[in-house]
Amino acid sequence: MLTVTNVNKKFGNESILEDIQLEFSNGVYGLLAPNGAGKTTLIKMLTTLLYPTKGEILYEGQNIFSMGENYRDLIGYLPQQFGYYKNYNPYQYLQYLAALKGISKQAANEKIPKLLKLVALEDAIKKKMRKFSGGMIQRVGIAQAMLNDPKILILDEPTAGLDPKERVRFRNLLSELARDRIVILSTHIVSDVESIANQIIMIKDKQVLFKDSIQIICQKLQGKVFETEMNFDRVQEFRRHYLSLSERQENGRMMIRFIAEEGSSSNWKQVNPTLEDVFLFEYQDHSLEQLK
Amino acid sequence: MRIIIEEMKKIFHPVMLLICLLINLLMYYIFIDFDISVFPNGRPATDMYNIGIEMVDKYGHELDENELKDFTKVLQQEIKKADKYIQADKEFSNLGITSYREFIDMRKENQENPEIDLLSSKIMFDKEIDLFWEIPQRENVIEKMEFVNERYGYSDLVQLPTSKQDQRIQEIIQSGKVNAIFPSYPVEYNFQTISQSIAITILVSVIFMISPIFIRDYKNNMFGLQYSSKIGRGLVLKKVTAGMLATFIITTFLIIVYYGLYSTNDIGMFLESEINSFMGTVYWYDFSFLQLIIMTILLTYVITLSLSLLAIFVSSICKNYISIIGIQLPLFAVLYWLIKKRVLPVEAFHLTSSQWEIGMIYSIMIIIPISVIGWIVRNRQTKDILE
Numbered sequence: 087m088l089t090v091t092n093v094n095k096k097f098g099n100e101s102i103l104e105d106i107q108l109e110f111s112n113g114v115y116g117l118l119a120p121n122g123a124g125k126t127t128l129i130k131m132l133t134t135l136l137y138p139t140k141g142e143i144l145y146e147g148q149n150i151f152s153m154g155e156n157y158r159d160l161i162g163y164l165p166q167q168f169g170y171y172k173n174y175n176p177y178q179y180l181q182y183l184a185a186l187k188g189i190s191k192q193a194a195n196e197k198i199p200k201l202l203k204l205v206a207l208e209d210a211i212k213k214k215m216r217k218f219s220g221g222m223i224q225r226v227g228i229a230q231a232m233l234n235d236p237k238i239l240i241l242d243e244p245t246a247g248l249d250p251k252e253r254v255r256f257r258n259l260l261s262e263l264a265r266d267r268i269v270i271l272s273t274h275i276v277s278d279v280e281s282i283a284n285q286i287i288m289i290k291d292k293q294v295l296f297k298d299s300i301q302i303i304c305q306k307l308q309g310k311v312f313e314t315e316m317n318f319d320r321v322q323e324f325r326r327h328y329l330s331l332s333e334r335q336e337n338g339r340m341m342i343r344f345i346a347e348e349g350s351s352s353n354w355k356q357v358n359p360t361l362e363d364v365f366l367f368e369y370q371d372h373s374l375e376q377l378k
Numbered sequence: 379m380r381i382i383i384e385e386m387k388k389i390f391h392p393v394m395l396l397i398c399l400l401i402n403l404l405m406y407y408i409f410i411d412f413d414i415s416v417f418p419n420g421r422p423a424t425d426m427y428n429i430g431i432e433m434v435d436k437y438g439h440e441l442d443e444n445e446l447k448d449f450t451k452v453l454q455q456e457i458k459k460a461d462k463y464i465q466a467d468k469e470f471s472n473l474g475i476t477s478y479r480e481f482i483d484m485r486k487e488n489q490e491n492p493e494i495d496l497l498s499s500k501i502m503f504d505k506e507i508d509l510f511w512e513i514p515q516r517e518n519v520i521e522k523m524e525f526v527n528e529r530y531g532y533s534d535l536v537q538l539p540t541s542k543q544d545q546r547i548q549e550i551i552q553s554g555k556v557n558a559i560f561p562s563y564p565v566e567y568n569f570q571t572i573s574q575s576i577a578i579t580i581l582v583s584v585i586f587m588i589s590p591i592f593i594r595d596y597k598n599n600m601f602g603l604q605y606s607s608k609i610g611r612g613l614v615l616k617k618v619t620a621g622m623l624a625t626f627i628i629t630t631f632l633i634i635v636y637y638g639l640y641s642t643n644d645i646g647m648f649l650e651s652e653i654n655s656f657m658g659t660v661y662w663y664d665f666s667f668l669q670l671i672i673m674t675i676l677l678t679y680v681i682t683l684s685l686s687l688l689a690i691f692v693s694s695i696c697k698n699y700i701s702i703i704g705i706q707l708p709l710f711a712v713l714y715w716l717i718k719k720r721v722l723p724v725e726a727f728h729l730t731s732s733q734w735e736i737g738m739i740y741s742i743m744i745i746i747p748i749s750v751i752g753w754i755v756r757n758r759q760t761k762d763i764l765e
């Protein structure tokens with residue numbers, strides 16, 4: 087079990103995260119927040135790259151920084167901007183990281199082909215990485231995170247650069263991996279985590295806003311999400327009163343999904359809130375919030 | 379060890395090696411080649427070199443009194459030969475010259491006389507008569523031996539010797555070491571210039587190969603992965619070790635190559651000669667020529683390892699290659715200046731080099747790089763990895 091207690095992080099005088107309390111046990115955790123919310127900052131503390139300004143991070147009751155390499159031995163990490171050497175092929179690259187992870191050459195020699203097969207790159211094992219597409223690079227990144235068979239897998243925006251097909255593959259892979267480990271996955275894209283995360287963590291205003299299952303998070307908006315149909319000329323006016331979540335055209339009219347405190351019209355249809363609704367609601371433009 | 383090997387693989391990347399090879403070819407042809415292919419360099423260097431070989435052949439590595447007498451006899455025979463040559467030559471008799479002595483005296487007295495000048499340059503430069511080149515060199519050797527008590531060591535000094543310098547000079551004379559046969563001109567001078575060039579070439583190679591050590595990782599966004607892996611921030615020390623090992627390998631390899639090429643200069647017969655010779659200069663220590671070479675090589679290691687540590691440090695604090703060059707260039711310039719001033723490595727032990735100053739310079743070269751690297755290694759332990 088990985089526990090974050092009372093963690094604050096400042097860069098200089100600028101406070102980025104405040105009073106973060108989190109607990110992780112096996113399963114997929116979706117760290118969902120817009121850009122700049124502090125996801126990467128939190129993840130870098132979980133990977134010992136950043137020291138918390140205040141508070142502690144514990145693994146099985148021990149401070150991860152005093153555990154040192156014993157802790158780092160347990161984690162697999164895919165940084166948001168993860169690095170590689172362009173002139174290395176995946177085999178050389180993974181051998182290098184295996185060395186850093188304290189894996190013997192022989193063990194790595196066995197492991198590397200299996201991992202590359204897992205991410206469907208077995209044919210590119212001797213191909214220079216400079217020739218790789220963004221998706222291929224990202225898959226090498228996932229393979230490297232799995233090299234040491236980590237107990238804690240931490241992925242910072244891992245789906246960036248993956249095409250839709252690869253995303254599906256990737257999600258399936260993660261659910262599979264999460265059976266016997268902690269998987270923490272940060273993203274600002276709701277659909278990345280919607281189908282696989284056991285728990286969603288949202289960060290807002292430097293603090294943890296939610297840490298719950300999708301179901302429970304969605305309940306916060308229960309009875310407040312509606313859909314209705316109207317003529318285009320009314321849309322402008324409507325948007326000024328209600329938070330529009332999504333809009334699409336249908337038969338020359340506009341279908342709008344929106345939030346309201348209570349149903350006040352007969353042609354409003356109440357619908358079940360989704361995670362996307364909550365995300366849009368919570369992180370709606372500041373200006374809109376003031377209007378309400 | 380596995381990490382160190384992996385790090386060294388990055389340093390010895392084939393493309394880097396290839397560029398390093400080109401740099402070395404260039405530097406070799408610009409700086410080193412001349413002192414190898416043109417040795418001894420013209421006359422009278424060649425004559426002095428040949429006389430040196432003859433002396434070692436005949437007398438061994440020291441010249442005792444009897445041997446000096448023999449050497450003087452050889453000179454006299456040569457002068458006789460020169461006399462005969464002069465007597466047989468019409469041009470000389472036309473000018474009324476009948477012996478070598480007369481010729482030399484006339485040349486000295488009538489410096490403006492175009493006829494003697496013309497004849498002299500004809501003999502020396504057109505016909506290149508060995509006798510006329512060798513005799514002055516032989517006379518020179520004998521003169522140096524004759525006046526060894528009065529002059530030895532003084533010709534190297536610009537100012538009057540300090541009491542310590544004087545003591546050292548007297549010590550060499552008294553112990554008899556001064557009798558060593560070692561034609562420092564041209565052998566020692568050639569060794570000094572070539573050692574400078576070799577040291578500079580190795581320095582450039584090492585800076586080139588080592589400088590990317592950290593910035594390569596930074597530029598490739600590797601820090602996050604590296605410092606979150608099991609080894610974590612301990613990687614800094616591993617990389618420093620890899621850098622030092624690589625420097626050692628590069629330096630050793632280039633030393634073998636360049637001093638190997640130097641050995642084709644045929645100086646083998648002088649290796650056992652003491653360098654504090656009446657024919658040459660004064661050193662603070664009783665080294666043989668071979669020992670001088672070994673000490674020079676050792677100092678070359680100190681210089682390259684020192685600058686390499688600095689290069690590692692600079693690489694770890696810089697965010698781009700331009701600033702690396704910007705910091706390395708002045709550092710290199712200082713070392714280049716010190717080498718060219720002959721402080722490092724070749725004349726470190728020379729009587730003209732204050733051993734106190736040399737000790738200071740080398741201490742600084744050892745202490746500063748180690749301190750800044752120590753600082754970086756510790757600093758990385760406690761610092762956030764922001765990149």
Ligand SMILES: Nc1ncnc2c1ncn2[C@@H]1O[C@H](COP(=O)(O)OP(=O)(O)O)[C@@H](O)[C@H]1O
Binds near residue numbers: 126764
């Ligand atoms: N090295 C840094 N120095 C100062 N501020 C930083 C630094 N790194 C990130 N920040 C700030 O911290 C906030 C959170 O950034 P980040 O954790 O990268 O967010 P996310 O990953 O959610 O997009 C941003 O406002 C960003 O500007």
Ligand SMILES: [Mg+2]
Binds near residue numbers: 122125126166242243
């Ligand atoms: Mg981020």
